Amino acid sequence: MKQLYKIFAITILNMVLAIFFVVDISAQSVYDVKQTTVSDMVFYVSNYGILGNNTATGKGGLIYPRGTENQYLYGTGTWFGTKKRVNDTLKNLVTLTYNHNTGSSWMNPGNIGDLIPMPSEMITKYNVERSTDFNLHGINKNSAMPPWSLWKTTESDATGTYEPTTTERNSTKYKNGLAVVSDEMFHTRYKDNDLSRYDGGSNARKSQGYPLGLQFDEKIYSWSKAPYNSSIIVQQTITNTSTDTLFDSYIGNIFDPDIGIIDKQGATNNDFVRTAKFGDNDGVYSWSGGNFGELGNNFGYMAIAHLETPAVNNDVIKSIKYSNQAAPLAEQIGTTSVRYFTNNDAFNLDNERYDFISSAKKDSAKLNAEIKVLIGTGPFTILPGQTARITYCITIVKPTSGKEATGNEEDLPAIKDAILSNKQNYLNNLLTSVEDNNVANNWTLSPNPITDQFNLQYTSEFGGEIKVSLFNLTGVKIADLQTGMANVGVNNFNFNISNLGLAAGVYSIRIDNSKSTISQMIVVAR
Secondary structure, three states, rough: OOOHHHHHHHHHHHHHHHHHHHHHOOOOOOOOEEOOOOOOOOEEOOOOOOOOOEEOEEEEOEEEEOOEEEEEEEEEEEEEEEEEEOOOOOEEEEEEOOOOOOOOOEEEOOOOOOOOOOHHHHHHHHHHHHHHHHOOOOOOOOOOOOOEEEOOOOOOOOOOOOOOOOOHHHOOOOOOEEEOOEEEEEEEEEOOOOOOHHHOOOHHHHHHOOOOOOEEEEEEEEOOOOOOOOOEEEEEEEEEEOOOOOEEEEEEEEEEEEEEEEOOOOOOOOEEEEEEOOOOOOEEEEEEEOOOOOOOOOOOEHHHHHEEEOOEOOOEEEOHHHHHOOOHHHHEOOOOOEEEOOOOOOOOOHHHHHHHOOOEOOEEEEEEEOOEEEEEEEEEEEEEOEEEEEEEEEEEEEEOOOOOOOOOHHHHHHHHHHHHHHHHHHHHHHHHHHHHHHOOOOOOOOOOOOOOEEEEEEEEEOEEEEEEEOOOOOEEEEEEEEEEOOOOOOEEEEEEEEEHHOOEEEEEEEEEEEEEEEEEEEEEEO
């Protein structure tokens, strides 16, 4: 049934697009979509809030490995639910970047304050930015877009600050350079203030209290080499640009797993989903029932979890600086709900959607069906001008046995390790400050991956005592590897870890000196 519905929706979409182009064949659409090019995971990114869907064809848009027809996801997006005062009454409202019923988005590319409709000369400014399309100076290689918009500042973490003025996107203004922190990085900005995008019509939605005045900024990270070339990390900031205080707010990341061969009839109706604890946050992992051609085609598990959730102080979003920096874990809300639903759960009404997104429940398992997943966080109050930040990852994990993904408990440790490895990568490599990066660059670890021996080369400006320790991904210390004094200049430390009995996997080396603490990921290969 779902497949027929999707075909119908795609047909209508294509008819609308056809009409659009008949009206003005020379017009350039404001809506843009690009895909990853260096990762083993094919992942589609739009500039209006829909991810993991090839919106041009209406097909799923997470394919792994590249070059196959192994689809894992039909689409994903975000629901923002809140209570807003409308005519002296607090009303439940939910804004959607992805409507699971129609595959559509209520968002429009750009910044709140831009003209609607968008002038043609502004369109390329808000196309999907893909870092591999730009050179080291931030200039688009084909002169098809303005310069790269994210730049490092001392106030931001390594993922950078958005520069809205295209003429100021340069190293003359930003001495610390471009903010590109993965092998291929994507950036989009979109907002909720065009009511013509909403289901139900502009007049009805305006009377209900829409729009909320939300500005979204989205950064997406992918890698070309193991162990992260089978993962994607999505970081969102959501800013309340309105003059309204938004109470009891929740963010729900919506996922529609469709694990199967692309266009294979019935392949979307046999997915298994389970909830799991991944360190500090809950998430899910999903696999296929295998009875629609999946067997023998190298399918694995799709695991999803939050890496960062909004920071609050007495239920109110913390300082604005946390739109540019990660908050301490103790101040983050965490994952508060994991919910499963099906096509029978339409959620067409605001109250239905709000009740669902705000329910602090964690479903355990719903098996062998057409399943959708909500991973949510909240509640929080977001004042005018404040920004909430949330990050999640999607990773594909092969079964430990090298056989089919069946939900076997022996595969769960590898699934958890993959999520925790992504979290360590996010915290240690993407969220470091400019100063931390300068210190971190004084360390070189080789080889990596390692077997039993490796070298740490440390260039010190001041010498002094250092301590080198080894941790697993859950933060448990395995061993102290080195405690002693470093000289001014180049220091080489050689380590043999063959006596530790380490299994193959991802670990963390922590280096403490009198100035800083730096963590670096290592991969142990066997």
